[in-house]
Amino acid sequence: MKLGLFSVTLRYLVLTACTLLLGGVESPSFADGTTDGIKIVGVTKPAHDVKLGFPIDGVIAEIYVSEGDRVEKGQPLARLDDELQKLETEKRKVIWQDRSKLISEEHKLKIINSLLTSARKLYRDSGAVSAEEVKKLEIQQANVSGSLDTLKSNKKKEQLEYEIARAILDKHVLKSPIDGVVTEVHVDRGEWIRTGTTAIRVVDRSKVFLEMNVEESLARRLRVGSQLDIHSGEMVLKSKGKVVYVSPVADRASSLVRVKVVFENNGEMIPGKTAFVLIPSE
Numbered sequence: 001m002k003l004g005l006f007s008v009t010l011r012y013l014v015l016t017a018c019t020l021l022l023g024g025v026e027s028p029s030f031a032d033g034t035t036d037g038i039k040i041v042g043v044t045k046p047a048h049d050v051k052l053g054f055p056i057d058g059v060i061a062e063i064y065v066s067e068g069d070r071v072e073k074g075q076p077l078a079r080l081d082d083e084l085q086k087l088e089t090e091k092r093k094v095i096w097q098d099r100s101k102l103i104s105e106e107h108k109l110k111i112i113n114s115l116l117t118s119a120r121k122l123y124r125d126s127g128a129v130s131a132e133e134v135k136k137l138e139i140q141q142a143n144v145s146g147s148l149d150t151l152k153s154n155k156k157k158e159q160l161e162y163e164i165a166r167a168i169l170d171k172h173v174l175k176s177p178i179d180g181v182v183t184e185v186h187v188d189r190g191e192w193i194r195t196g197t198t199a200i201r202v203v204d205r206s207k208v209f210l211e212m213n214v215e216e217s218l219a220r221r222l223r224v225g226s227q228l229d230i231h232s233g234e235m236v237l238k239s240k241g242k243v244v245y246v247s248p249v250a251d252r253a254s255s256l257v258r259v260k261v262v263f264e265n266n267g268e269m270i271p272g273k274t275a276f277v278l279i280p281s282e
Contacts, residue, residue: 042212
């Protein structure tokens with residue numbers, strides 16, 4: 001009996017704590033004393049919040065941005081020391097573009113083909129050229145043709161090696177994957193940085209998610225695509241929110257259902273703050 005009472009009490013405490021921390025539910029009274037619906041509180045988060053690092057180890061050579069700078073997708077943010085990789089890439093390019101041997105073999109094959117055609121005609125028409133001489137020319141043709149095929153294959157490999165070197169060179173530059181604002185810079189020039197270490201954080205707050213945890217009975221009344229007013233304090237934001245996700249399962253500990261609402265942010269909301277929506281009372 002005591003164990004059952006303890007279990008019920010614990011479940012109530014967990015449910016209450018999660019409601020307060022992750023999103024609350026209440027029936028608000030406004031200045032005029034009216035109750036417009038059930039208030040569901042949640043936390044706002046930027047739709048895009050990326051922590052960026054280099055995919056290779058290296059020494060920071062340049063930092064192109066500062067905290068607070070607006071950046072565009074694809075804009076360089078920082079660069080690793082890349083002098084050695086530049087030289088390697090240039091070397092691979094020179095090797096790939098060197099076609100002197102290929103041109104020489106193509107010219108040699110053209111001459112041998114011409115000689116072989118003439119020799120075959122002389123052998124067939126007058127016997128002025130022996131069969132052995134024709135055979136030697138055919139062997140030369142096969143050798144040069146094989147050498148030419150090898151050179152062409154090597155050129156393809158050299159092109160791939162150049163493209164790999166160029167791709168590695170590109171990895172020395174950290175670029176923003178989104179339009180947004182630089183909110184954190186964790187590195188300095190001359191600093192060694194390891195693969196995957198966060199160097200710069202970029203946030204796009206033009207679109208914001210409101211994440212809420214609601215009781216199952218309320219979650220059943222929300223549908224993906226539904227539009228709701230977003231409230232911040234006593235202010236109603238200009239852009240309506242759109243329900244984009246209603247979890248198909250409830251949290252085991254709290255029995256609450258996770259709901260996400262997205263809305264366009266015209267500078268009215270600083271992500272990280274709480275906001276709420278109202279669901280009409282039945």
